[in-house]
Amino acid sequence: MGITGNTFTRRGFGAMLAAGLLVTGLGACANSDTGGDAGTGGDDKLVLGFSQVGAESGWRTANTTSVKEAAAEAGIELKFDDAQQKQENQIKAIRNFIQQKVDVIAFSPVVESGWDTVLKEAKDAGIPVILTDRAVDSADKSLYKTFLGSDFVKEGRLAGEWLVEETKSATGPVNIVELQGTTGSAPANDRKKGFGEAIAANPNLKIIASQSGDFTRAGGKAVMEQFLKANPKIDVLFAHNDDMGLGALEAITAAGKVPGKDIKIITVDAVKDGMQALADGKFNFIAECSPLLGPQLMDLAKKVHAGEEVPPRIETEETTFTQQTAKEALPTRKY
């Protein structure tokens, strides 16, 4: 046993080394497009370093495409980095950008905290930073120029206001079930808050059950199946994103009810499949959470580079969709 045990350990060690190399190799690949030429010398093209969260959803991919296209259009040289949902990758990328002396740094923080040191480094190097889509919780607001992104509370409120308008003639109680996003995430907390505030206007509107569906279709379906069994009368479903709403659709159909009629469905996001469901009459209302912030970001980058004053918080241009407007908008949607 002793001898074999020993060889096993040694083999295991070699394997671990190999695995380690593999992982570092992958990391190197991921970072490779930020490396290379510093690119700042010579022409006076504005250089923007952008660190993306990752490619975890259709929304995020549309976000990436929007940034890339807008940069090309605005004549801005984009250094793009994919952090693969890891903060350490993102910090590394930002340090890379600082070394390369880019003109402006923009990034979507993977998490809210732990950015002070690296943002300080950027500030000391005189490079302005723009946050996109997600905020950071730094106490020192001078570490970044501005935040460009969606107002999740407003999205929830828009959804709630539509419902209040829709049910103002209802005399009896209106039973609402809610599918929350990932527990503790900013969009879940804020959308819940905004929706709750808006429906408080009508005491007939009651949330009778609220559960996390983790922003996924499978989660939305599994939760809705139980909601339907536990509550004989559900009038409205509010889902924090389209995907959970799409999963819930299946559960509602399987229970022999007609989505959009027996149970009204309100969601947030407006991704393609969600818009299709809305146009097909299965959803009733979507508050948009737009990933297409590329053009606004490029404008901002030019402004902060020129030293212009910008507001500390800028909202993405967003709208809402009903079944009618969804039909009209669907053919030209980018994502």
Place this chain on the structure above:
Amino acid sequence: MGSWRRGLPAVTGHRLFWPVVVLVLLLAANVVYRPSFLAVEVKNGHLYGSLVDIVRLSAPLILVALGMTLVIATGGIDLSVGSVVAVSGAMACLHISRQPDQNNLGGVLVALAMAVGIALLLGIWNGTLVAVIGIQPIIATLILMVAGRGLAQLITSGQIITVNSDPYRMIGVGHVLTLPFAIVLALAVTLLVAVLTRRTALGMIIEAVGGNSEASRLAGIRARRIKLLVYVVSAVCAAVAGFMMTANVSSADGNAAGLWVELDAILAVVIGGTSLAGGRFYLGGTVVGALLIQTLTTSVYAMNIDPQTALLFKAMVVIAVCLIQAPAFRAKFWRRRTSAGSPAAPAGEQRKEQVAA
């Protein structure tokens, strides 16, 4: 009376006694919360109710856990099953979504075959790393756990692929003879594995490899080949589970499909009484373990437990199951209960010594 007393330890001492007790308690708690919880009605020609949901949703976990049981029996572990679920689901959905007619059975079968083919390759990859190259299983399968998720996202280009195919939906939400097709399929695979391992020498050989790989090799068992085999079986089981999960929602999400299912599967195996150290394995126990885990998840939704406390609730139930299942803990507990001046105390002492030995 005498036979009853002798029979009681036989029942309470069975390794599945406590998991089943907890399962029944969970169901009872649900009934207290909502008396109609156990009600099963016939809707559109098939069974409908929370119990049916539990059984249907536990089907993929049963499959993954079955493969995991065999891997663990050889003293290994397979962390990559969740990624294999994502890869196979993504592959099948991608192929189906590219068909001109998604309802064409032939196209769906080709998609399934392609996905199973990839799973076979992934299983061989895991098995080769473990059995031939000799990497520790936890490291070897960790590689695919990370890389497989990336592969799944590569296949789906980071998007959620939606399919609209009735034959494919059948795997996840279809019914045969009023029963969910998924659970029928899972039970069929369970029976197949049980027959192959328990009606032939295969099960004993697997246990021998897990008990002592070197000794089994010296006894003439091709330990390497057996190890390679169990990783391939595990990957194929995960692939079929991947079909069920993606068919359930008619879409493949490379990022979320099968996320953390490896942990649930390992838990199901452990609750079922199979030791992580390898050796003896219990397929029936694994099935009970998987049902228990799914019941727990569904209970959280059915009883509308606040999402902020849901994880804690789950963890506490799992800890309770593991503790009362551990002979050492039970011995201590019983001794304290019975040592109140009763003659049973020495027996408790003896049992504890046995465990310690």
